Amino acid sequence: MKKIIPILFIIAALIITAAIAFGIKSTKTVDWEESFNEKSNKPYGVSIFYKELPTLFKNHKVRTVYHQPASYLLAHSEDSFGEHIAEGSFVIIGNSDYLEDDSVDELLHFADSGNTLFISDYYFAQKIHDTLNISVEYIENTKDSISYQSLKYLDIKNIAIDRNEGDNYFSKFDTVNHTVLGHSKIDYKHVNFIHVPFGEGNIYLHLEPKAFTNYNLLKEDRYKYAEGIISYLPENDVYFDSYTKIQTGYDGNVEKESNLSWFLEQLSFKWAWYTALIFGILFMIFNAKRRQRIIKIIKPLQNTSVAFVKTISNLYFETQDHKNLIDKKITYFLERVRTDFNMDTSVLNDDFIVKLASKTGKKKEDVKKLIDYINWLRTKNEFFEDNLIQLNKLIEAFYLK
Missing domain, CATH: 1.10.287 (Helix Hairpins)
Incomplete structure (x- = not known):
């Protein structure tokens, strides 16, 4: 030694x-990367705006979404397994290029159902362009690196945004049904903020996400421009789209990371x-x-079938190991399906539900509820006692005649 x-x-x-x-x-x-990361204190992070959201929307819940909108909004829709029904405003600042077609569909459905979608980015997913019949083009800043932002119906004019090599603007939109809310000016004034009525809800599209960054919120009176834009959102709950994305399915943990x-x-x-x-x-x-401590010899329990199963199940339950119990119940249920009904259980899709309902004589709705719950549990990383109880009830109901 x-x-x-x-x-x-x-x-x-x-x-x-x-x-x-x-x-x-x-x-x-100084790192000038435009990350739009809500946890970043760098110039082009959005940590200040993110921290001010609870103040801007007092008495309303501000939730941070770390998942694809498709999985999160679907889980928090009616007749699904989320903790609440998603209602309010979904806010995306920069980085919207990750949106796939299924996420765009869910966001549009969210707005169509009477909610609000707000996106501030240099461009949007192609499906948004096609659905709303809009086009975005770019104008280069040839004189200096400053563009001037204004809001049409508010007393907010000529707010400078520097370090700006050019501007994106709406070159095409429905001038009858879409409302122009703001402009940007380099050589001439062009539209960069519009309101689109969509179904029973609203969509707001903005083309200068740097306005929400730490650098611009702390410089002079530029915060008034971002504050004016957000004032168009209704007083309701806010779902803030996080820079960090969990690519797996929604598992119930939406805010903590x-x-x-x-x-x-x-x-x-x-x-x-x-x-x-x-x-x-x-x-x-x-x-x-x-030297290792002496390990105490524990006399093993008798390996009788009922007592052994009861002991093991109590052990898992008392140690709150709900995952093990849920995995074993699902495995045992699928094994019985393979044995009793001679069915392949590798893929639990709609065809499987129809075949199982046909062979068992059960209602398709009851079988679908059980299989959908099993598929949902397989996407989760954290389990609770309620999940175990609900699974047990659904399996027992399946075996009742």
């Missing part, structure tokens, strides 16, 4: 020296974390040879 201590000191010295050298050589530069990435962006925190991690690994390696 005495020989190991000098080695540990040498390793520690090397780590500290490397950290100091790296810190001296690294020069902190780890923020470890912010710490790793800070040089001091990053080296402290890596140093602690390295010493932790070294501690485990050099203590692996230490």
